[in-house]
Amino acid sequence: MIEESYIKNLKAGNMNDFHKLYEDYSPMIYRFAFSMRNDKNFAEDVVQETFIKVYKNIESFKIDNRLENPLKSWIYKIAKNHIVTELKKFKKLNDTEMFDEYILHTNCIEDKGINLNDSEKIKKIYEEVNRLSDKKRATFNLFFVEELTADEIASIMKEGRGTILKRVQRIREELKTLFEEEI
Amino acid sequence: MSYKDEKQLLDSKRDSLYINSLKGVEFSQKDKDKVWEKIVAETNKEKNIKHNMFLNFRMAIAVAILLIAITTFTIINTIFNQSTINQNIITLKTGGEVLKIEQVEIERVEVANLKEVFFLDNGKINVSVTPSKEKKHIEIKTVDASIVVKGTIFNVNKDNNGTKVDVIRGKVEVFPFGKGRDSYILEKDMSITIEPFNIWLEKVKSEGVEAYKNQNYSVAEKKLIIYNMNEYSYDIVSILARVSEQKNDYKEAIKYYNIIVERSSGVKKETALLASALLEERVGNIKRTISIFEEYLQNYPDGVFSSEIENRLKKLKNSKK
Numbered sequence: 001m002i003e004e005s006y007i008k009n010l011k012a013g014n015m016n017d018f019h020k021l022y023e024d025y026s027p028m029i030y031r032f033a034f035s036m037r038n039d040k041n042f043a044e045d046v047v048q049e050t051f052i053k054v055y056k057n058i059e060s061f062k063i064d065n066r067l068e069n070p071l072k073s074w075i076y077k078i079a080k081n082h083i084v085t086e087l088k089k090f091k092k093l094n095d096t097e098m099f100d101e102y103i104l105h106t107n108c109i110e111d112k113g114i115n116l117n118d119s120e121k122i123k124k125i126y127e128e129v130n131r132l133s134d135k136k137r138a139t140f141n142l143f144f145v146e147e148l149t150a151d152e153i154a155s156i157m158k159e160g161r162g163t164i165l166k167r168v169q170r171i172r173e174e175l176k177t178l179f180e181e182e183i
Numbered sequence: 184m185s186y187k188d189e190k191q192l193l194d195s196k197r198d199s200l201y202i203n204s205l206k207g208v209e210f211s212q213k214d215k216d217k218v219w220e221k222i223v224a225e226t227n228k229e230k231n232i233k234h235n236m237f238l239n240f241r242m243a244i245a246v247a248i249l250l251i252a253i254t255t256f257t258i259i260n261t262i263f264n265q266s267t268i269n270q271n272i273i274t275l276k277t278g279g280e281v282l283k284i285e286q287v288e289i290e291r292v293e294v295a296n297l298k299e300v301f302f303l304d305n306g307k308i309n310v311s312v313t314p315s316k317e318k319k320h321i322e323i324k325t326v327d328a329s330i331v332v333k334g335t336i337f338n339v340n341k342d343n344n345g346t347k348v349d350v351i352r353g354k355v356e357v358f359p360f361g362k363g364r365d366s367y368i369l370e371k372d373m374s375i376t377i378e379p380f381n382i383w384l385e386k387v388k389s390e391g392v393e394a395y396k397n398q399n400y401s402v403a404e405k406k407l408i409i410y411n412m413n414e415y416s417y418d419i420v421s422i423l424a425r426v427s428e429q430k431n432d433y434k435e436a437i438k439y440y441n442i443i444v445e446r447s448s449g450v451k452k453e454t455a456l457l458a459s460a461l462l463e464e465r466v467g468n469i470k471r472t473i474s475i476f477e478e479y480l481q482n483y484p485d486g487v488f489s490s491e492i493e494n495r496l497k498k499l500k501n502s503k504k
Binding site for chain 1: 184201214217219223400401404
């Protein structure tokens with residue numbers, strides 16, 4: 001549960017506490033942003049802009065007791081909004097370019113010693129993910145990678161829990177290779 | 184779906200190589216620290232505004248501004264219903280709000296635009312506005328900025344170094360001149376000195392170019408678009424074209440090369456013509472490509488790229504047959 005004194009210090013502009021907040025939450029924002037575009041610079045830019053906005057708007061943050069970690073959800077919300085705005089400016093890279101970036105930055109092939117057949121499977125999964133709309137992709141990443149609950153994702157995306165879960169079901173249908181069979 | 188089913192769905196993919204590989208994406212401490220420095224720099228700017236930090240600068244834009252003078256005050260007298268003068272205090276009444284102007288150091292002010300916009304050429308004015316039911320738009324303008332009254336007391340001080348605004352009570356919004364510049368809302372005890380346009384613009388340019396060199400294309404594009412809104416520079420438009428190409432936004436890149444074609448001459452123009460033709464070809468506009476090549480050869484028969492373009496044109500026309 002979030003401590004009220006911690007929030008109070010953040011609102012007072014305490015930089016030590018703000019730095020702690022950044023250390024705790026920047027990796028997840030980076031990971032989330034990276035998974036949306038597989039671009040390291042894009043992910044860094046999102047982290048930077050998100051925490052600047054967190055700093056500027058912390059006074060307006062209100063604890064939502066329905067969520068386990070309302071501060072985390074709020075930070076994700078800011079990041080998601082920024083990502084959505086920024087993605088509109090960019091053309092989607094093609095499957096090959098995005099896959100190359102994914103391999104480069106996740107080292108999945110090196111770390112797991114995956115052979116050629118397996119890498120083809122990963123590539124197929126990746127292409128299916130790349131074809132998802134930005135909203136579905138964000139939901140996929142928040143649910144499966146960031147492991148947020150449907151309630152938390154609903155708060156971030158300003159939708160109902162039911163809508164989020166329906167979307168997850170549809171994602172399962174679209175990501176056949178990932179959900180039916182995997183390495 | 185119940186909460187139990189939700190958990191089961193999540194657990195079902197815990198062994199997923201793909202998902203676990205994304206979970207393993209690392210934000211290295213080096214990159215974390217690099218981004219943190221940028222955040223601190225930006226948040227310090229916010230703090231400086233709030234703690235009355237002085238920013239040095241000059242300004243260049245907008246029309247000249249004048250100050251209050253006894254002679255102009257006579258004009259004001261006839262325009263307003265009631266006006267009084269008491270030593271250095273000139274009280275203007277406009278539409279129910281009383282605008283008291285004190286401590287005037289320079290003599291002339293010219294009243295314009297429904298008597299709601301006051302120009303300050305040089306010197307200091309203290310503005311005290313009594314709130315009324317009908318909020319009127321009251322504005323003090325200098326060459327550096329427009330300061331819009333939102334029910335407050337504030338000082339505007341214009342000298343050779345720039346325009347400083349101090350808020351004593353209430354709230355004002357300051358609009359620095361220059362496209363793409365943020366405005367600032369100042370409250371009690373806040374002040375700001377507006378950076379001169381040319382210094383701000385130069386900063387925007389150098390930050391954009393630096394970001395481009397560091398391959399931080401989204402930041403570079405943001406900054407350089409703002410620069411381009413205010414001033415044309417061949418180097419900057421070239422960078423914007425290349426950033427667009429990086430993003431595979433060829434139509435945007437073509438737009439930038441066309442700007443260079445319009446505004447440049449010599450080799451720069453020739454290069455831009457060739458680049459735009461190649462991009463038109465990439466997006467499938469063959470007709471347009473041929474037209475640009477033909478235009479090039481007509482204007483630059485002995486140009487830098489004329490033999491290459493002749494060959495490309497021949498190939499294009501043959502493939503069309």
